[in-house]
Amino acid sequence: xxxxxxxxxxxxxxxxxxxxxxxxxxxxxxxxxxxxxxxxxxxxxxxxxxxxxxxxxxxxxxxxxxxxxxxxxxxxxxxxxxxxxxxxxxxxxxxxxxxxxxxxxxxxxxxxxxxxxxxxxxxxxxxxxxxxxxxxxxxxxxxxxxxxxxxxxxxxxxxxxxxxxxxxxxxxxxxxxxxxxxxxxxxxxxxxxxxxxxxxxxxxxxxxxxxxxxxxxxxxxxxxxxxxxxxxxxxxxxxxxxxxxxxxxxxxxxxxxxxxxxxxxxxxxxxxxxxxxxxxxxxx
Numbered sequence: 001x002x003x004x005x006x007x008x009x010x011x012x013x014x015x016x017x018x019x020x021x022x023x024x025x026x027x028x029x030x031x032x033x034x035x036x037x038x039x040x041x042x043x044x045x046x047x048x049x050x051x052x053x054x055x056x057x058x059x060x061x062x063x064x065x066x067x068x069x070x071x072x073x074x075x076x077x078x079x080x081x082x083x084x085x086x087x088x089x090x091x092x093x094x095x096x097x098x099x100x101x102x103x104x105x106x107x108x109x110x111x112x113x114x115x116x117x118x119x120x121x122x123x124x125x126x127x128x129x130x131x132x133x134x135x136x137x138x139x140x141x142x143x144x145x146x147x148x149x150x151x152x153x154x155x156x157x158x159x160x161x162x163x164x165x166x167x168x169x170x171x172x173x174x175x176x177x178x179x180x181x182x183x184x185x186x187x188x189x190x191x192x193x194x195x196x197x198x199x200x201x202x203x204x205x206x207x208x209x210x211x212x213x214x215x216x217x218x219x220x221x222x223x224x225x226x227x228x229x230x231x232x233x234x235x236x237x238x239x240x241x242x243x244x245x246x247x248x249x250x251x252x253x254x255x256x257x258x259x260x261x262x263x264x265x266x267x268x269x270x271x272x273x274x275x276x277x278x279x280x281x282x283x284x
Contacts, residue, residue, distance in 0.1 A: 035104060072108045073085045075120075088121070105264055134155055149193045155199050172204060173201070173205060201224050202229065213248075229266050
């Protein structure tokens with residue numbers, strides 16, 4: 001099950017001051033709970049964002065969010081991001097910060113990282129990004145474990161180049177990586193194949209619906225995870241629900257994430273869950 005299927009089936013300084021002025025939640029209390037800004041991934045609201053970039057970001061800041069994770073416009077043209085391709089990195093950075101948010105992380109396709117890495121690094125630096133996340137390898141369903149390992153090695157090479165520019169490369173999982181090939185879990189093999197220094201992991205908490213807990217991996221692999229996509233799941237309705245209303249033990253997750261060295265948290269669920277999720281996390 002890929003990200004689209006999951007969602008379909010599931011139905012600081014100046015920036016901190018700006019955030020605090022835009023919504024009633026207490027920023028200091030929020031950082032005590034997470035010890036990091038609360039962010040969101042734009043994928044599930046991409047259509048709205050593309051139509052009104054600044055307005056959508058301000059709306060999310062008003063709902064309690066402090067950071068945003070983008071998708072690379074050139075790499076996501078086929079998903080409708082064409083109107084944002086002409087936006088310069090400095091322009092994007094200003095619009096994000098004017099909305100009271102920070103931009104440190106963006107998703108990139110393997111194709112653009114493979115073919116246009118220098119250009120993407122320049123854009124990342126110009127827009128203030130600290131993390132470039134490979135959103136997927138997009139390997140075919142019949143890919144062998146050797147294919148997965150080769151892709152991991154390629155991302156290691158990409159990570160070496162971004163590191164020289166001061167940017168951390170990361171890898172985002174979907175449900176696919178939690179499938180097995182000849183009885184071996186793909187995700188576990190990727191952790192073995194990635195260079196721990198060159199490629200950090202971004203854990204998709206949504207895999208809780210197939211039995212895999214983020215906290216388990218954070219505790220088992222300290223230092224390997226740089227960020228997490230937050231989602232919750234109701235076992236009774238078998239649908240995603242706002243953070244705090246499902247089966248994820250969030251206290252356990254955030255404690256493990258802090259010890260593991262996670263730097264960013266991004267809620268990524270259906271739009272109607274964003275506000276309740278932010279409210280819950282801010283009150284932890």
